[in-house]
Amino acid sequence: MPPTLLWLLLAFNAVFAQETLPSQDNVTDYAPATNVECPDLSTSSLLREWSPQNQTLHPAETAYVDSRFNTTIQSAWNEWLNSSALGYNVSAFQGMFPKVGIAAPGGGLRAAQYALACMSGIDARNASSKAAGTGGLLQTASYMTGLSGGSWVLGSLVFNNWPTAPDLVYGNGGNLSGWKLDLPFVSPDGDDVFSENNQYFYGSILWSVISKANQGIDTSITDPWARMISYHFLNQTSRDNFFTNSTAHGAGQLWSEIPNIPAWQEKTMPFPIVVADVRPANDNSTGQLGLSPTVYEITPFEFGSFDPQLSTGMNLTYVGTHLNNGKSENGSSCVTGFDQAGFVMGSSASLFNQIFDFANNELQSFGGYDSQDSNSLVYVLQRQLRSVRTRDDDVANWPNPFQGIKSSTYEDTNSTWLSLIDGSSNLENVPYGPLFVKARNVEVIVTLENSADDPNNWPNGTGPLNTALRLSTLLRATHQQFPPIPQTPDDWVSTGVRQRATFFGCDPTQSPPEYPMVILLPNAPPINGDNPVTNSATFTLTYPLLFTQLLMDQVHSNTISGFTPNANTPDPNFGLCLQCAAVDRARLKTNPVTPRSSMCTQCFKQYCYDPNNPPSESELPNRKLIFVDPTPLGLSKLTGFLSTNKFKLVGGLIGLVAFIAIFCGGLIWWKRRQDRRLEYEEVNEYHDDADTMGLWRGQKQYSDLHAEQYELQPGR
Numbered sequence: 001m002p003p004t005l006l007w008l009l010l011a012f013n014a015v016f017a018q019e020t021l022p023s024q025d026n027v028t029d030y031a032p033a034t035n036v037e038c039p040d041l042s043t044s045s046l047l048r049e050w051s052p053q054n055q056t057l058h059p060a061e062t063a064y065v066d067s068r069f070n071t072t073i074q075s076a077w078n079e080w081l082n083s084s085a086l087g088y089n090v091s092a093f094q095g096m097f098p099k100v101g102i103a104a105p106g107g108g109l110r111a112a113q114y115a116l117a118c119m120s121g122i123d124a125r126n127a128s129s130k131a132a133g134t135g136g137l138l139q140t141a142s143y144m145t146g147l148s149g150g151s152w153v154l155g156s157l158v159f160n161n162w163p164t165a166p167d168l169v170y171g172n173g174g175n176l177s178g179w180k181l182d183l184p185f186v187s188p189d190g191d192d193v194f195s196e197n198n199q200y201f202y203g204s205i206l207w208s209v210i211s212k213a214n215q216g217i218d219t220s221i222t223d224p225w226a227r228m229i230s231y232h233f234l235n236q237t238s239r240d241n242f243f244t245n246s247t248a249h250g251a252g253q254l255w256s257e258i259p260n261i262p263a264w265q266e267k268t269m270p271f272p273i274v275v276a277d278v279r280p281a282n283d284n285s286t287g288q289l290g291l292s293p294t295v296y297e298i299t300p301f302e303f304g305s306f307d308p309q310l311s312t313g314m315n316l317t318y319v320g321t322h323l324n325n326g327k328s329e330n331g332s333s334c335v336t337g338f339d340q341a342g343f344v345m346g347s348s349a350s351l352f353n354q355i356f357d358f359a360n361n362e363l364q365s366f367g368g369y370d371s372q373d374s375n376s377l378v379y380v381l382q383r384q385l386r387s388v389r390t391r392d393d394d395v396a397n398w399p400n401p402f403q404g405i406k407s408s409t410y411e412d413t414n415s416t417w418l419s420l421i422d423g424s425s426n427l428e429n430v431p432y433g434p435l436f437v438k439a440r441n442v443e444v445i446v447t448l449e450n451s452a453d454d455p456n457n458w459p460n461g462t463g464p465l466n467t468a469l470r471l472s473t474l475l476r477a478t479h480q481q482f483p484p485i486p487q488t489p490d491d492w493v494s495t496g497v498r499q500r501a502t503f504f505g506c507d508p509t510q511s512p513p514e515y516p517m518v519i520l521l522p523n524a525p526p527i528n529g530d531n532p533v534t535n536s537a538t539f540t541l542t543y544p545l546l547f548t549q550l551l552m553d554q555v556h557s558n559t560i561s562g563f564t565p566n567a568n569t570p571d572p573n574f575g576l577c578l579q580c581a582a583v584d585r586a587r588l589k590t591n592p593v594t595p596r597s598s599m600c601t602q603c604f605k606q607y608c609y610d611p612n613n614p615p616s617e618s619e620l621p622n623r624k625l626i627f628v629d630p631t632p633l634g635l636s637k638l639t640g641f642l643s644t645n646k647f648k649l650v651g652g653l654i655g656l657v658a659f660i661a662i663f664c665g666g667l668i669w670w671k672r673r674q675d676r677r678l679e680y681e682e683v684n685e686y687h688d689d690a691d692t693m694g695l696w697r698g699q700k701q702y703s704d705l706h707a708e709q710y711e712l713q714p715g716r
C-alpha cells in the first residue's frame with residue numbers, strides 16, 4: 001500500500017471523526033435555500049418554451065447583447081481595425097460589424113491556462129498583442145462559451161470582473177489573489193493529507209457539501225469538486241486564508257447574479273454560456289455518450305437547450321426547483337441558490353464518469369504487477385470504481401425542471417433528476433452548440449482549440465468534426481452549419497491546419513452566408529522550434545508558477561505570431577490577417593457588396609482552408625511535438641511514486657481518483673444516513689481488510705472509508 005494513498009483514504013476518517021459542526025462561517029452559503037416562495041405561476045412561468053421553427057432568445061439576453069453591440073463593441077471595432085492598412089473604408093460598413101463568439105474547450109488546467117493566454121493574445125489591453133494587431137479581437141466578442149476547463153476560465157473571468165490575464169492568473173497584489181495552481185487541488189498543503197492545514201481544507205469543503213445535503217438535496221462527487229474549483233477560480237481565497245474558514249471561498253456566488261457584476265453593467269464582458277452534457281435516464285451504458293442526448297447550456301438567465309427536442313429554458317434563479325409540467329412539486333415552495341458558480345463550473349467539468357472508465361480500462365490492461373504496492377493500489381481503486389459506478393455519484397445531480405415537458409420529443413421528460421456530466425462527454429470538446437443557434441446569429445466563431453486529442457495532447461479536429469456531424473444531422477433545423485473542414489483527423493494532421501491559425505468558411509456562396517466564419521487558434525508547438533510546454537496532460541492538477549509562466553508566454557507568442565510558410569519566424573502581417581477574417585462578413589452587408597481588399601485577399605491565401613486546394617503540414621518545419629516538462633523537480637511525491645512504479649496513467653490521474661475515493665466514501669455515507677436514517681454496521685468480511693490495510697477504526701461503529709464496508713441494518 002503506497003503511504004500517500006493510504007493517508008488520503010485515512011483523511012476521511014479524521015474529517016468525519018469530528019462530529020460537531022460549528023457554524024461561524026459562510027462556506028455554508030453553498031447550501032441552496034429550499035423553502036422560498038415561488039413566483040405566482042398563474043401569471044408567470046419559470047419555463048420559457050419555444051418551437052424549433054421559431055426560436056426565441058430570453059429577452060434579457062437580447063437586451064444585453066444588443067446594447068453591448070451598439071455601444072462598447074462599436075468602439076472596440078473602430079479602435080482595433082487598421083483601416084488604411086487593411087484597405088477598407090471602415091465607416092462604409094456603417095456599424096454593421098459581424099457578431100463574434102469565442103469558444104473555450106475542455107482540458108482541465110491546461111485548457112484554462114491555454115484559453116486565458118490565447119485571449120490575452122487578442123486582448124487590446126495587452127501591449128504586445130496590441131502592437132501585433134491581434135489585440136482587439138477579444139473586445140469585439142458578443143458571446144463566450146466554455147466547457148469543462150474552459151468553463152473555469154470563463155467563470156473566473158466573469159466572477160473576477162473581467163480582469164487582464166496576468167492579474168487573474170498571478171494576482172494583482174490587491175483584490176485578486178491569482179489562481180494558485182501551484183497548490184495541488186487535492187491536497188493543497190502538500191502530500192501529507194494529515195497535516196493540520198489539509199485537514200482544515202477537507203473540513204471546510206465537506207462542511208459546504210453537508211450544508212447542501214442537509215437541505216435534502218442530492219449531492220455527489222461533483223459537489224466537493226465544485227468547492228475545490230472555487231478555491232482557485234473564484235475570488236475570496238488567498239494564500240493567507242486558504243486553510244481558514246474566514247471567508248466563504250466562493251460559496252454563495254451565483255451564476256444568476258452575474259448581472260450585478262460591474263463588468264456586466266459596464267458591458268465590458270461578452271455574454272457567458274457554459275455547456276454540459278447529460279447521461280439520459282434511459283441510457284444504461286457507461287461508455288462513450290452518443291451525439292443524440294440533449295446538450296444543455298447555462299446562461300446568466302436560463303438553464304436549458306436549443307436542441308429541437310427540448311427548446312425550453314428554465315429561470316436560472318429557481319433552477320434548483322423540481323418542476324413537473326412547469327409546476328413546483330412542493331406546491332408554492334421553490335428552491336433558489338442552487339446555481340452556485342462553482343457548481344456550474346463543476347457540472348461542466350464533471351468528468352468522473354470518464355475517469356473511472358479510463359482508470360478501469362487502464363488498470364485492467366496492466367497484467368503483471370510485481371510489487372505488492374501496486375497490487376493493493378489496484379485493489380483499492382477497483383473497489384472504489386465498483387462502489388461509485390452504481391450510484392450516480394459520478395455525475396452532477398440537477399433536479400429536472402423539464403419533467404413532463406415536450407413529452408413527445410424530450411428523452412428525459414420522465415426523469416426527476418438530470419445526470420449532468422462533462423460537456424465533452426459526447427466528444428464535442430469545443431462548446432460550439434450555443435454559438436451555432438440560429439437565433440443568436442453569430443457570424444464569427446473564434447476557437448481557442450487545445451483539445452488533447454492525439455497521444456501528444458495536440459488537437460486533431462475530433463471536436464469540430466463531431467460538432468459538424470451533430471449540426472448536419474440532429475440540429476439542421478435549429479442551428480447554422482459548420483463551414484468546410486478537413487474530413488478526418490488524419491487530414492487535420494496532414495494539412496497542418498491544427499498547428500497554426502486557420503480560417504474556415506472564408507467563401508460562402510449564399511447570402512446571407514450559409515455558415516459562420518470559424519477562426520481556429522490552435523494549441524501548437526512553438527513556431528521557433530523550441531520544445532513545447534503547452535501540451536501538458538488534462539489531468540495534471542498542479543502547475544508550479546514557473547510552469548504557468550512558460551506556458552502562458554509560449555501560448556501568447558504563438559497567438560500573436562501567425563506563421564510564415566516554410567520558416568520558423570512570425571508573420572508580421574498576422575494581426576492584419578486576423579482583422580481581415582474577423583471583419584470579412586461586414587463587406588457582404590454593404591450594398592453593393594464591398595470587394596475584398598488586396599491585403600485581405602493575400603492574407604486569405606495563406607490562412608483560409610480551401611478544401612479544393614488544401615495546405616500541407618510540410619509548410620510548418622521544425623515543429624517539436626513532444627511535451628518537455630519545464631519543471632521536472634516540481635513533480636509531487638505521488639506522481640514520483642507512480643512513475644517509479646511504471647504506471648503509464650495520465651499524469652495526476654491517480655491523485656484525482658484517490659481524491660474521489662476519499663470523497664465518495666464520505667458522501668455515500670452521508671447521503672445514506674440522510675436518506676434513510678438507518679444505522680450502519682461494519683461487515684465482518686471487511687474487518688480483516690481494514691486491519692491489514694492498517695485503517696483507522698475509531699470508537700464509532702462505522703469507519704468512513706466507503707460504503708461497501710457497511711451494510712444497511714434495519715433501524716433498531
Ligand SMILES: *[C@@H]1O[C@H](CO)[C@@H](O)[C@H](O)[C@H]1NC(C)=O
Pocket residue numbers: 050054056
Ligand atoms: C415566434 O415566437 C414569438 C415569441 O414566442 C411570438 O411572439 C411570435 O408570434 C412567433 N412567431 C411565429 C411566426 O410563430
Ligand SMILES: *[C@@H]1O[C@H](CO)[C@@H](O)[C@H](O)[C@H]1NC(C)=O
Pocket residue numbers: 063066067070
Ligand atoms: C442596436 O442597433 C440596432 C441597429 O441600429 C437597432 O435595431 C437596435 O434597436 C439597437 N438596440 C439597442 C438595444 O440599442
Ligand SMILES: *[C@@H]1O[C@H](CO)[C@@H](O)[C@H](O)[C@H]1NC(C)=O
Pocket residue numbers: 082085133
Ligand atoms: C497600421 O498598419 C500599418 C501598416 O502595417 C502600420 O505601419 C501602422 O503602425 C498600423 N497602425 C496601427 C495603429 O496599428
Ligand SMILES: *[C@@H]1O[C@H](CO)[C@@H](O)[C@H](O)[C@H]1NC(C)=O
Pocket residue numbers: 089090091092
Ligand atoms: C468612407 O465611407 C463613408 C461612409 O460611407 C463616406 O462618407 C466617406 O466618404 C468614405 N471615405 C472614403 C475615403 O471613401
Ligand SMILES: *[C@@H]1O[C@H](CO)[C@@H](O)[C@H](O)[C@H]1NC(C)=O
Pocket residue numbers: 120125126127128129164165166552553556
Ligand atoms: C501581455 O502578455 C505578455 C505575455 O504573456 C505578458 O508578459 C504581459 O505581462 C502582458 N501584459 C499585460 C498588460 O497584460
Ligand SMILES: *[C@@H]1O[C@H](CO)[C@@H](O)[C@H](O)[C@H]1NC(C)=O
Pocket residue numbers: 159160161175176235236253261
Ligand atoms: C468577488 O466576487 C463577488 C461576486 O462576483 C463580488 O461581489 C465581489 O466584489 C468580488 N470581490 C472582488 C475582490 O473582486
Ligand SMILES: *[C@@H]1O[C@H](CO)[C@@H](O)[C@H](O)[C@H]1NC(C)=O
Pocket residue numbers: 018020021022199200201202203204207243244245
Ligand atoms: C472550518 O470548518 C470545518 C467544519 O467545522 C472544520 O472541519 C475545519 O477544521 C474548519 N477550519 C478551520 C481552519 O478552523
Ligand SMILES: *[C@@H]1O[C@H](CO)[C@@H](O)[C@H](O)[C@H]1NC(C)=O
Pocket residue numbers: 282283284
Ligand atoms: C439497464 O441495466 C439493467 C441491469 O444491467 C437491466 O436490468 C436493464 O434492463 C437495463 N435497462 C435498459 C433500458 O437497458
Ligand SMILES: *[C@@H]1O[C@H](CO)[C@@H](O)[C@H](O)[C@H]1NC(C)=O
Pocket residue numbers: 039040044060300301302315316317
Ligand atoms: C425569474 O423569475 C422571477 C420571478 O418571476 C423574475 O423576476 C425574473 O425576472 C426571472 N428571471 C429570468 C431570467 O427570467
Ligand SMILES: *[C@@H]1O[C@H](CO)[C@@H](O)[C@H](O)[C@H]1NC(C)=O
Pocket residue numbers: 282407410411412413414
Ligand atoms: C414517459 O412515460 C410514459 C408513461 O409511462 C411513456 O409512455 C413514455 O414513453 C415515456 N417517455 C420517455 C421518453 O421515456
Ligand SMILES: *[C@@H]1O[C@H](CO)[C@@H](O)[C@H](O)[C@H]1NC(C)=O
Pocket residue numbers: 452453454455460462489490493
Ligand atoms: C485523433 O484524436 C482521437 C481522440 O480524440 C484519437 O483517437 C485518434 O487516434 C487521433 N487521430 C490522429 C490521426 O491523431
Ligand SMILES: CC(=O)N[C@H]1CO[C@H](CO)[C@@H](O)[C@@H]1O
Pocket residue numbers: 023024025026028
Ligand atoms: C458575515 C456573515 O454573513 N456571516 C454569516 C455566516 O453564516 C452564518 C450562518 O450560516 C450567519 O449566521 C452569519 O451571519
